Amino acid sequence: MAYLALARKYRPQNFHEIVGQDFVIKTLSNAIELGRISHAYLFTGPRGVGKTSTARIFAKAVNCKTPDGVNPCNTCEICEEITDGSSMDVIEIDGASNRGIDEIRQLRESVRFIPAKCNYKIYIIDEVHMLTEPAFNALLKTLEEPPEHVIFIMATTDAHRIPPTILSRCQRYDFKKIPADFMYDYLSGVLQKEEIEHDRDAVSVIMRNSEGCMRDALSLVDQIVAYSGGTVNIQDTSYLLGLSDYTIINRLFELVLNEDITAVVKHTEEINLKGLDYIFITKTIIEYLKHIMFAKATGYFPEKELTSEEIKYFTKIMEKIDENRAFVLFQLFQKLLQDLKFYDMQQYVFEFGLYKAANISKVIDASAAASKSAPIPENKTAAKTSDTHGKSTDSKMGLNDMDKMWDKLLDQISKYNPSTSANLSHGYIITSDSNNFKVGFSEAKRFHYDIVNKKEHLDIITNVVRNFFGDDRKLSIVLENGSKKKGLSEKKEELETYHEKKTKEEINKNEMISKIKNEFNGKITNIKVYKANK
Incomplete structure (x- = not known):
């Protein structure tokens, strides 16, 4: 047959x-x-x-x-x-x-x-x-x-x-691409049934180059068996798939991480002479960075997806790169990949991209050093005025001791009924001593005043006040006509808005962020300031 x-x-x-x-x-x-x-x-x-x-x-x-x-x-x-x-x-x-x-x-x-x-x-x-x-x-x-x-x-x-x-x-x-683990096990099973000698690394390479397509993987096995004379080994597999190019890419990636500019230039000349595809090299380096970031996040490499030599290689170079630098390089090579697709002068674009990658930490260090060694002269009078104004603004925006005590009391009330606490937070403390505890509401907050004066809410507030202070002081809640005092919730909202505004200003003026924006031709589209957990 x-x-x-x-x-x-x-x-x-x-x-x-x-x-x-x-x-x-x-x-x-x-x-x-x-x-x-x-x-x-x-x-x-x-x-x-x-x-x-x-x-x-x-x-x-x-x-x-x-x-x-x-x-x-x-x-x-x-x-x-x-x-x-x-x-x-x-x-x-x-x-x-x-x-x-x-x-x-x-x-x-x-x-x-x-x-x-x-x-x-x-x-x-x-x-x-x-x-x-x-x-x-x-x-x-x-x-x-x-x-x-x-x-x-x-x-x-x-x-x-x-x-x-x-x-x-x-x-x-x-239908989706076949997961790596399933494909690896299936290919290994087929090779065993066919009694074909094979090694683990060869199966990993075949699986990865098939990109989740089982038909491609089996066709590739047929081709390798025909070439090698009945076996599937990493040497023949690498040769047929043109993986000898990866040795050059591995060396290039190491030189970039070592920031050896002279060696990078010489290695780039070798790449040009061999006629390797710049887009292929860039995609490969992006894949390397993905594996490194995955390993740093999880603590291991996917053994079925990578060969033993690749795992050794990545383990060695992981010592030369931290997560922050990996993220920066990932973004840089992504941008290089886009530039290579849209510009005609691929060689120059590729070489300049490698030069930036091999200089990335030096560029950042240089800008930081420059900002420290050459400060911008300041008008001392203006600076002093600005500083005084800033301090006075901060003190106005902060919560005083009475507000802080009021905040703690509202937290206790919230444990019994969050609605009671939320409505009461629109009020402010008028008097707090061993005999009386008086809370006021402005006319604009009448809605919240009416709610907290209902019996079910008053009972909760009275009990919590007694337990909080440890005495029998009398509770009274009043509506003050013409009052312009602000409740605690309004004060906290203004305080958060003020700090958020200051944080955004600091981020936009940050020299390191400005340098990264210029380096990658980027822009800040949105700044989200998260509230700190209590």
Whole structure:
């Protein structure tokens, strides 16, 4: 028998063989079990993650003569015909080559005929986004009200190109990229079944370069096995994938972290001579920074995603970079990536970006030193006046001892009834001694005054006041006509507004922040000042 490619040999034939699409499989399985089968489905997602395979399994499951639960038996005549692609009732259409209105008209004519053998006549339209607009329009009516024996399953990698009128007539299922752990375990299992010698690092590299696509990964395994003569090792895998370039990038990244400008310039010349892609190098360094920040946050590297050599490399260079510098470099290389995409002089843009990256800490240190060594001359009289004014403003804006005591008392009341405390905070203390505790409200706060004078609130306030002061002082709450005194809540609000304004002014005037804005051509869009926890 002729050799069958691994991607075809290990194509899933049951729902439980689909990897990494639990939500989709569970929903479709339940629909079959409950008999709630829709007339139209849309499978979307990246290439090689199981869209067409799931469509075929679904077609077998709803037509199988002897199903195994919700899974097809794969042994009956119908299952075998669907697997072989010879079934007259399961029609697969390539949307890219059958995209015109004439093909859709033929499809509309064929749906009238009942299935020859199966329960359902199923149309699987792959790459459905390639259909023309007239073809989509011709499909609308049939898709909305097809005969009872017809099911449409459409698959696409570009769901945004499907007209809304089509989307609204389908049940949509979004397939996702296969997670790294699932792909690693699956590839290892396939290699063991095929009795192919392999090492862990090679599987990690294959998995990472497949970008979550199982079909690509299995095709790559086939290619590596053919090249190496029956094994999958890191040397042959690296050669076929062109990973020798990573050695140059690793060295470049180290030189940038060491801030060795002379060596960076020489290494850049080597990169230019080899003709390496600047965008590829920049993306790789961004990926390095992602791994470093992930490890600093979690304390470990994803072992299945990285090779042992890569883990050693990242462990070594982590000592040369802290989190703050990693964030700054991440932003710098992101901007470099954008510049490389939009400017023609890529070599100069790339070289200047590396120069900035290798000088980033020196630039910041230099600006800080300059600000310290060359202070701006001040007018002493003006400075003194400003300082005096600032102090007087701060003292006015602060809370006095009576206000602080009032704040603590309101906190105690809040434990019994937050509403009582909130309304009482609009008042102010008039008298507080061993005999009397008098609270006043201005005319503008009559609403809050009326609330706290209700019996249920007065009882709470009276009890808390006695417990707070430890005596039997008399409580009285009065409304003062013409009073312009401010309640505690109003004072605190003004105080917070004042401090927030001062904080924002300090941030906008901060020399380090100004330097970072200039370095990355950025701007401050918003400043959020958070309240400190008590």
